[in-house]
Amino acid sequence: MFKKALLLLFAVFAIAKAKAQTAEEVYDHYLDFNLVRLEGPASKVLEAGEALLPDTAKLTPKARISFYNSMGKAYEDDNQTVRALEFYKRVAAAVPNYYVVQRALGYIYAKQAEEFVGKLNATASNPVQNQKIMAQYTAAAKKALPCLEKAQACDPDDDTLTRINTLLKNIKDTQGLATLKSRLAELSKNCIDLLEDK
Numbered sequence: 001m002f003k004k005a006l007l008l009l010f011a012v013f014a015i016a017k018a019k020a021q022t023a024e025e026v027y028d029h030y031l032d033f034n035l036v037r038l039e040g041p042a043s044k045v046l047e048a049g050e051a052l053l054p055d056t057a058k059l060t061p062k063a064r065i066s067f068y069n070s071m072g073k074a075y076e077d078d079n080q081t082v083r084a085l086e087f088y089k090r091v092a093a094a095v096p097n098y099y100v101v102q103r104a105l106g107y108i109y110a111k112q113a114e115e116f117v118g119k120l121n122a123t124a125s126n127p128v129q130n131q132k133i134m135a136q137y138t139a140a141a142k143k144a145l146p147c148l149e150k151a152q153a154c155d156p157d158d159d160t161l162t163r164i165n166t167l168l169k170n171i172k173d174t175q176g177l178a179t180l181k182s183r184l185a186e187l188s189k190n191c192i193d194l195l196e197d198k
Contacts, residue, residue: 026058030067030197037070045074065094066197069101081108091195092147098192099154106147110163113140141167145176153187 029052036048049071056064072087085108091101116137123130145167152160168176 023058026052026055027060027063029055030059030063033067034070037074042074042077046071046078049074060198061094062195063197065091066195069098069195072101072104076104076108081111084108095192095195097150097154097190098195099151100193102147103151103155103160106144106149106151106160106163109140109144109147110167113137113144113167116140138171141171149180149183150187153184154191154193 033045033048033052037045040048049067052067053071056067059067068087069091072084072091075081075084075087085105088101088105088108091098092105095101116133119133120130120137123133145164148160148164148167151157152164164180165177168180
């Protein structure tokens with residue numbers, strides 16, 4: 001009985017050791033993922049990224065954030081915005097001045113806000129229901145605005161500016177409209193346009 005237990009323990013240890021990857025091996029898989037992302041078919045990007053996900057703790061912090069950004073983009077391209085948000089939020093938390101991820105978050109949140117517009121029009125005759133939907137629209141708009149403003153401050157774009165103004169007008173934020181120019185000037189002071197992975 002003791003020999004069987006010892007043999008079983010040895011087998012479990014051997015399997016665990018075989019599955020455990022070194023940081024160098026994980027980084028090699030990260031480089032392979034980047035190659036697939038740049039050259040391979042889009043269908044393989046998520047597959048390669050999801051295979052790497054369990055071992056991301058072994059990547060350096062910068063490589064991990066770059067990987068999360070790439071995964072967010074891959075999920076967004078695959079119309080999986082819930083998963084894209086998960087990864088984009090991690091990137092924004094780690095590198096809040098990276099305006100590219102702020103723009104991605106802002107557009108996703110703005111799209112969520114836009115989904116309430118039709119409901120607002122449909123409930124115009126029901127003030128109670130309309131007010132509830134307006135609260136949901138406002139919440140989504142308030143998530144989108146700081147992200148879009150950071151993106152606009154760092155990389156001005158007419159479409160982004162139009163979205164910002166529309167959201168502010170729709171939630172009747174006259175103070176936000178009045179101070180937009182100064183906020184953008186302040187936000188433009190710290191902009192990161194590329195993520196380093198080393």
